[in-house]
Amino acid sequence: MAIDVRRLEAGQVIDGFHLVEPLDPGGMANFWRVTKPGLDLPMVMKIPLLRPGEDPITIIGFEAEQMIMARLTGPHVPRFVAAGDFESPYVVMEFIDGRPLRSLLPHMPCAAEEVAEIGIQVAFALDDLHRQNVLHLDVKPSNIILRPNGIAALIDYGLSHHTLLPDLIGEEIDGPVGTAPYVAPEQVLGDRFEPRSDIFALGVVMYFLVTGERPFGDPQRAPEWRHRLWRDPHPPRHWNKAVPPWLQEAILRCLEVDPDARYATAAQLAFDLKNPDQMVLTERARRLRRDGAMTVLLRRLASRRLKYVRRVRHQPALTRAPIIAVAVDLSPQAEALDGPLRQAVMRVLATEPAARLACVNVLKTARIGLDPMEDAQGRNPHLQRLVELRHWAHTLPIDPDRVTFHVLEDTDPARALVEFGLNSRIDHIVMGARGSSTMRRFLGSVSAQVVAQARCTVTVVRAPQTGLAIGEPGALQLGTDSDLGG
Amino acid sequence: MRIALMTDVHGNREALSACLEHAERHRVDRYVFLGDYVGYGADPGWVADAVMARVDAGAVAVLGNHDAGVTNPDERMNDVAAEAIAWTRTQLSPAQVDFLSTLPLVVEDGSRLYVHASAYASAAWPYVTDLYSASKSLMATTAQVTFCGHTHVPNLFHMSMTGKFAGFEPVDRVEMPLTRQRRWLAVIGAVGQPRDRNPAACYAVLDDERDVLTYFRVPYDIEAAARKIRAAGLPPILAQRLFQGF
Structure with a gap:
């Protein structure tokens, strides 16, 4: 059925979509709020003004939009619902009430x-x-x-x-x-x-x-x-x-x-x-x-x-300049991990010259908001951690304008890292495994939780273990303990 | 329905087996073969049987220039191709020859057209390699989508509502929406002898409910296919080029 854009009215039905009310028209299309039995999201139908002799941008733009919107997902794009055919061109998509x-x-x-x-x-x-x-x-x-x-x-x-x-x-x-x-x-x-x-x-x-x-x-x-x-x-x-x-x-x-x-x-x-x-x-x-x-x-x-030349690239230009986060444990028990963690970060930076590095430390609080601003010596623990983080990173081969430092405060360090990764669009988290398995047993494994919950790549770094051969107790414990790290 | 489109197998049993297996894994409902089942490769009989069996089960197959060359020698064929066809003739049973020589040049299937070389002057086997040759094919038919082979190089040509022609190098495993507003000419790369510098076998799957076409590159045992070509005494270049994909 061909759509006559000049005769659209409330109550009309197009391919099962009921026209409810018109919205502000755009330059190249009419917009209607629509409903359809069985679909309970708010929807809008976009009907292009395809008159004879219409600007090709309108005609082809509508085709391109159909092609691309149908493939996009996520909260940043209106959800694609349906498209009309050649005879009755329209797109139905989620109406974003914002x-x-x-x-x-x-x-x-x-x-x-x-x-x-x-x-x-x-x-x-x-x-x-x-x-x-x-x-x-x-x-x-x-x-x-x-x-x-x-x-x-x-x-x-x-x-x-x-x-x-x-x-x-x-x-x-x-x-x-x-x-x-x-x-x-x-x-x-x-x-x-x-x-x-x-x-x-x-x-x-x-x-x-x-x-x-x-x-x-x-x-x-x-x-x-x-x-x-x-x-x-x-x-x-x-x-x-x-x-x-x-x-x-x-x-x-x-x-x-x-x-x-x-x-x-x-x-x-x-x-x-x-x-x-x-x-x-x-x-x-x-x-x-x-x-x-x-x-x-x-x-x-x-x-x-510089002349107008249509440039065509066969390789997509979507350069990945990733944001890497390294979770640094500043406690004395983590000293053995310091070298391996630094090495792991340097390896990543060497392969990603445009990367940014976020150095992160979690200040574990007993309960949010109840911790004193100063410790027994009168120092602000937050500031002290920042100073130590900067010191940790000062020998890394990366321009100062590509490194940032973050002290997160949370009762749950793993949750803090996962949330930081999500909120800052981190591409890759590098972190250490807690060494002692007894500690891991009582406190739970931070890295295992981060590996399980983070949306990005996670590298878990271990300190080299010496004097263990396969077959000895403690050498291979896969299946008995979470061996993703402590 | 999911339709597998395969072309230019050229007697390459290893490549065709790999593609058929891949297509089955991807739950294909139907097969369309776009010609040149024989010539160049060492297993023309096996390939002809495999296609025949699927045609008996409802698949579509059209004629290619090498298939036609089995019964009607083509003087324009280069020496290597002619030598391979002469050898192929000695390998085929009468039933296989009969199957190949009676294939249709063109098959229309609703708004789709299947042809080996081009919808324009199909029997003269022109190559669709650029916008000019593609535009001739697109103008020669009213089909919304034409599928062909022959060049051994995958390509996707299209013509907009305003009459603009363009080409596109399809990307492996990316679903290409074939919009209804446009006419399309999909050149499917070769199963048995790719020439776009990617040695993996090439075929495509059309989902005709969602109007999306996906090209696939399928790795196969090139070493085995090349060994058989050498063992059969066919020109060694036919074995070498499989490794280079050119």
């Missing part, structure tokens, strides 16, 4: 803390999308919805690219595709394989929210999109003195013209925004004005040789 980021625009400039929190949530959403091999390529306030629990969902995959599937938009459209204020410089030059384009767009969103100004304006003609190749934006503090230097650092790093100068992954951006006190501030944080006319002119001349 706060569209667009609704914040009248309240700009927003507080730095709020913008950072939004930045973290959108970066988590992008990280999740990128891990599913999808680049959104049209990140902007109207495509971001904050769920009631604070999690960000990204909608509208009409310009997106799944790097393992044919790039329908890239094949169809000759020339750059995107939304003028948000499109990344490399998109302007024809690259649709760059996940860090989404990080650029998120930088524009954060800049806009915290200053009320768009960093590159809203150029109406596509040739003007090129200006962002040479014209740097005013630093956010130029507009809003209340922007803290660390947030300016993060935003301007997202807005770097060269993708290599941006954050390597969205997870790393989120990590910085979550730990502003540990960010290494560069000249970006202190910048007060944009570059002078001569610098800009030279950049403009240099960029003349």
Whole structure:
């Protein structure tokens, strides 16, 4: 049955979906709240406006969205429910009853803390999308919805690219595709394989929210999109003195013209925004004005040789720049593990040059909130642990701007590590096994619990055991005791 | 229904066995063979029997240029191919020859088309290797999806609603949605003699309820297949190239 978009009305039924009420129309489609017996999630039907002579982006974008949305999962994407056929094109997806980021625009400039929190949530959403091999390529306030629990969902995959599937938009459209204020410089030059384009767009969103100004304006003609190749934006503090230097650092790093100068992954951006006190501030944080006319002119001349060329990569560009966490036990009993743990971390760092390292120690508390701020000697145990952690890491071969230090306080060390791994999107936890099996027997195995519950890779390091041969008691205890470590 | 698409077996028993076993493990309901069962490899009879048995059980098989060459020598064939076909003729039973020579050139199956080389000038065996040759095939049929082989290189060509052509190198084990808005030409790589520098056997599975096509690379005992080619006195290059996948 062909759908006549001009004659849709409440009560109408399309392929079993009952039209309830129309929502705000988007530029290229009509949206209706729908229900279907047997499906009890809130749903929205998107019906594209496919008129004869319609812009190919609308037609192909709808096809691309169907193709990509059906393959995405998780809380950052509206759940795909159904798609119509060739004759009656529509997509039915989960209706996300949240706060569209667009609704914040009248309240700009927003507080730095709020913008950072939004930045973290959108970066988590992008990280999740990128891990599913999808680049959104049209990140902007109207495509971001904050769920009631604070999690960000990204909608509208009409310009997106799944790097393992044919790039329908890239094949169809000759020339750059995107939304003028948000499109990344490399998109302007024809690259649709760059996940860090989404990080650029998120930088524009954060800049806009915290200053009320768009960093590159809203150029109406596509040739003007090129200006962002040479014209740097005013630093956010130029507009809003209340922007803290660390947030300016993060935003301007997202807005770097060269993708290599941006954050390597969205997870790393989120990590910085979550730990502003540990960010290494560069000249970006202190910048007060944009570059002078001569610098800009030279950049403009240099960029003349950059032409639009459609770039196709056979290998997906989703570089994995992982975040590694090492759980360091600072107690005297763990000294034997110190060398092996350090070695294990160095091995991982050697194979992952872009990795970041989070050094973690758990301060075990009796009960949350009841422990004294000082110990018997008048020292703050939290600060003391931080000092010791820094000392532990100072000989590791890694740039200081890629290491952070975290003392977690919890009654349950394993739970603290698992939660830290989840909340900071850690890719790999390296930790020691508690040595003595008697201790393990009474206290339970921290590493076994982390191995069982963490969502990421976990390496458990042991101190070398000497003088044991296979067959001796204590040499092989698999099956008698949890031998995943103590 | 899950449909396995296999092409260019070329008498390679080891490669075909590995693919059939793989397809069974992936719960395939139906088989479609896209031609060139014989030529190059050392087990043409075994392969012909295996395909015949499945055709008797409802599978589809179309004719390839090497199969046609068994009864009608093709002057355009290169020396190595012609030598292999001459040897193959001595290995096939009359029933096998009869089976091969009576295969259809093209089979239409609803909105799908099965053909060995191209929907355009099928009997002249043109190669679909680039956008131009792909566009000719796509324009020569109204089928929504065409499946072919012949080039020994997997490729997925498509034409949008606005008439734009594009090609794509399919990625191993990634489900490719064949959207209804578009016409598709899936070139399935070879089971028995891959030429895309990946020596593993190649075939694909179509899920026609979900409209997704998945290409699979299947490792097989190349050493055994090559040893038999040498033992049969076939040109040694036919054994060597299996290891290189080229």
